[in-house]
Amino acid sequence: MTDTARIVASYGKAYILEFADGTRRAASTRGKKTDFACGDRVNATVLNHEQAVIEKVQERDTLLYRSDQWRQKLIAANVTQLVIVVATEPSFSDELISRALIAAEAGDIKPLICLNKCDLPGADKARTRLAYYMQLGYPVLEVSALNDASPLRAALEGETSVLVGQSGMGKSTLTNALIPEANARVKEISVALDSGKHTTTNATLYKLDAQSELIDSPGLQSFGLAHVKSENLPYLMPDFRALIGQCRFANCRHRQEPDCALTSAVKAGQIPTERLALLHRLQDELAQLSTY
Numbered sequence: 270m271t272d273t274a275r276i277v278a279s280y281g282k283a284y285i286l287e288f289a290d291g292t293r294r295a296a297s298t299r300g301k302k303t304d305f306a307c308g309d310r311v312n313a314t315v316l317n318h319e320q321a322v323i324e325k326v327q328e329r330d331t332l333l334y335r336s337d338q339w340r341q342k343l344i345a346a347n348v349t350q351l352v353i354v355v356a357t358e359p360s361f362s363d364e365l366i367s368r369a370l371i372a373a374e375a376g377d378i379k380p381l382i383c384l385n386k387c388d389l390p391g392a393d394k395a396r397t398r399l400a401y402y403m404q405l406g407y408p409v410l411e412v413s414a415l416n417d418a419s420p421l422r423a424a425l426e427g428e429t430s431v432l433v434g435q436s437g438m439g440k441s442t443l444t445n446a447l448i449p450e451a452n453a454r455v456k457e458i459s460v461a462l463d464s465g466k467h468t469t470t471n472a473t474l475y476k477l478d479a480q481s482e483l484i485d486s487p488g489l490q491s492f493g494l495a496h497v498k499s500e501n502l503p504y505l506m507p508d509f510r511a512l513i514g515q516c517r518f519a520n521c522r523h524r525q526e527p528d529c530a531l532t533s534a535v536k537a538g539q540i541p542t543e544r545l546a547l548l549h550r551l552q553d554e555l556a557q558l559s560t561y
């Protein structure tokens with residue numbers, strides 16, 4: 270007989286499960302299976318008070334993962350919200366924001382852009398840089414993690430969220446403000462899993478309250494989109510989505526083709542050139558991958 274449990278931490282091949290009665294156990298998998306993610310609901314066999322074996326993953330509502338030409342890395346399962354953390358300084362990358370937004374769209378996960386360090390003078394400039402994303406309908410929230418993370422806390426209510434961000438944007442500061450026991454938990458988990466060996470977490474799930482969870486994933490600084498289909502890219506970019514089907518050719522790649530609705534909109538100044546450049550860059554990247 271198996272029990273239902275939730276994966277609350279994943280370390281590559283090792284996992285921590287939380288069972289319905291609140292007890293936690295270190296868990297391994299059968300054979301070499303590692304395609305489980307933090308946030309997964311699973312069926313598991315309890316071995317004793319400390320250990321269990323994961324048998325099977327239950328159906329996922331969402332799956333956030335990144336992929337490059339060699340492999341796929343599951344980041345978190347059953348996440349409802351992707352929080353993209355940027356800051357007034359150091360300068361943030363539009364590329365990462367755009368890729369994270371596309372990954373969220375592809376995974377049916379709500380995105381939220383969080384502008385941190387609003388106590389610093391660069392806030393106005395950062396707001397201007399984020400204006401286009403707001404125009405596209407993406408919510409932008411302003412905080413200062415050092416002073417008060419409560420606006421972000423409010424946006425996490427009722428969601429299972431994961432934070433992504435480049436180094437230096439203040440992700441750790443925000444996480445620590447939201448989850449005071451985060452550092453202690455990481456230590457406790459390394460003890461439970463063994464051994465004193467250095468283990469790197471893929472992800473840890475924290476309960477903020479009965480309805481709200483935050484998955485902390487230290488490695489989330491880049492977004493390989495190898496799992497996205499090239500022809501779907503315009504559907505995943507809200508500015509291009511409305512124009513789909515209006516090009517002269519059904520198989521238009523939105524480059525030199527005559528009567529391309531996308532290039533026409535860019536020429537008419539309705540959509541920034543950089544967005545079309547991004548689309549082309551991602552198309553090329555995906556085409557490159559498929560030749561391997």
Ligand SMILES: Nc1nc2c(ncn2[C@@H]2O[C@H](COP(=O)(O)OP(=O)(O)OP(=O)(O)O)[C@@H](O)[C@H]2O)c(=O)[nH]1
Pocket residue numbers: 385386387388389412413414415416434435436437438439440441442443
């Ligand atoms: N002024 C100001 N500084 C902040 C704020 N949030 C974070 N910082 C500072 O920004 C620097 C980077 O913050 P971290 O939380 O380490 O950033 P991170 O995104 O986790 O970066 P990595 O650990 O490299 O991934 C630290 O010196 C923080 O003290 C803020 O709201 N305002």
Ligand SMILES: [Zn+2]
Pocket residue numbers: 516517521522523524526528529530531532
């Ligand atoms: Zn076209």
